[in-house]
Amino acid sequence: MIAEVVVENSIEVREAQNMGADSLLLVRNLKEGGISPDLKTIGMCMDAARVPLSILVRPDNENYSYEEGRRRRTLKILELYWNHGIRNITFGAIHNTVMDWDLLEDAITHGFSVNINLAFDHTLDLTKNYLQLAMYPMVRQVTTRGKAETALSGQDEIRTLVHLDRPNLPLLAESTGLTPENLKPFLEHSGVHGVQFGLTARERSGKFNFLHLESCIGIMRKHARSQQAGNSVTPTRFRF
Template sequence: MLAEVMIENATELRMVQNLGAHSVLLARQVVKGGISPDLKTLDEIREASRIPFTVLVRPDELGQQYENERKNKLLGHLRAYRQAGIEGVALGVREEDFVDVFFLEDILSFGFKITFYGFNGLKSLPQMLKMLNMYPRVCRIITRGNQASSWEGRTTIRELAEMARPGLEVFAEGVGLHPNNLAEFVQHSGAHGLLWGSTVRDASERLDLVLLEQLIDIMVHKTSRRF
């Protein structure tokens, strides 16, 4: 199972690369759910990265339902990232309990590879995934299966993984997963990977490298080990 970690800067990138992370999601303010990073940090990440990275596009800490002013802000971020040569972005757009297909198609016109970030709180996740299956540039969803945690949503996550078209990866959020239940989740959830965000940060909002190393080790070997 692939391990992706949310990071805020090049220093964190180097740390998680050394721990064996397969990819990273770049954002600011990870503990608050993440917002779009600045271009200077992007340049530093590009220079330091030995693994794939995706950029979170979220102009503020509000939800995924965008009115016109916030849509324009998000589109402005996309233009800047496109000009900077970024290939993959992560975002979520919705209209009430459904994916906002019209806004998604506007976003797809930029030519990015898209990760649907926060694929939760939608009516009928399987139906929404069937719709996303029709868009080849949507290459990943990140979900906890419409539950409070990925552990609680593991049955739905497995269902989504089974119905996703080839080339569309189903990643679970790290929420609710820990060294005592991760091996079982890895073996039975069917997810292609896991995104570790705020749950691998300590009270000072720094990466908990000891915990993260243990989690990545379990993901790679599918068996819990004691440190």
Template sequence: MTAPLIEVCVEGIDGFLAAQGAGADRVELCASLMEGGLTPSLATIRAAVRAARIPVHVIVRPRGGDFLYSQAEFETMLADVAALRSEGVAGVVIGCLTPDGRIDEARMQALVEAARPMSVTCHRAFDMTADAGEALEALIRCGVDRVLTSGQRDTALEGLDILKQINAQAGDRIVIMGCGALDADTIKAVRDGARLRELHFAALKTIPSGMMFRNPNVGMGGTGKDREYQLTVTDPDAVRATIAAARSA
């Protein structure tokens, strides 16, 4: 089996540079990974594209929460996709659902058409669908290039049976990119168990803030006060170790 392609999910320009420097084949660029990833700022996207030696894929997700969007939200997603195409981004990462847990084919087709010639990935909205096999066929009809999935479970190891099933179902029609708590200890088992060509992980660590003055009387954004003095960053050593494990015999 050939070595899998490795995509690293990162937050911000520092995360991008860390992942690229540690050997990622491709990066998914996000903001706010604590919410599962939101669309990053235009300046961040431009900085990553300027520095890129590998493809940059950008998530198009206007808010946290579910994947059932208002018409106004959907229109912003279309505009973001058009802007990303004009910025020279290699790919976009999208996902829209209907209230009954199906792929919203009309909206996904519109986003795919707006994105070309960029590559299009459906993110883990797929994992929130009612029927994985049905959702996969819907994404194929929409012309999506790949789907990011943990096999509809919290981790790829837990979702391994579904990953195997949908990878067999996909054949050469769409790429199944496995994710879900992948690290140096788990990635090889998922690679071999589902025979995946692409794998995705974040390799994050938490470090203390460099702030010396800390106001104990103010909390920002509803988070715990301690959280404001912690930074979640991409760990290049963990990226290297996980890539090495994914490519080991």
């Protein structure tokens, strides 16, 4: 059960870790949708991180359909990050109604480990795209709302993906719509492998909602322990 927290700087890296985050996603301008962070911030966050840290690769906060100019900018970011020792990225782009496999393979060819972001939800057939993503060993996880406005309303679709014949690629629910009150039944119904806490886990000021995050992570820990105690689910082999 992975609790991933989206962070913007090294202070938030430490705060998220103290709240029990299992992994972190570093972005810039989260309020506007998130774009690639600068190298100085990345370096400070990598120094502070004690858990897996992934860096967002996104040239701007436009949609996930990349025309040629955005593709070139994305490739430049990949090259820059690789040359500065970055190996774990979060990324996603679509072409027509499927994942942009060419751009994904460019990232993998560089040698990156790749987490797939909500671009996944903009594909036409989630099952087809999930199964194809699962064929790439360097793809580590997929974040989704089940092709819905909130993870709560998309929980049936998430459950379908989790219970496919090849559930070796972890699925994280993006936390929109999830609260300490509905998280436990959501986890039980969907069977999701983790939750990514982004903008909806923050105050209007942009700072972490500590009570919300600590409560949700605590619920996830209890849920994971109850699963282990009951031996009701075969453990997933996470690919970190």
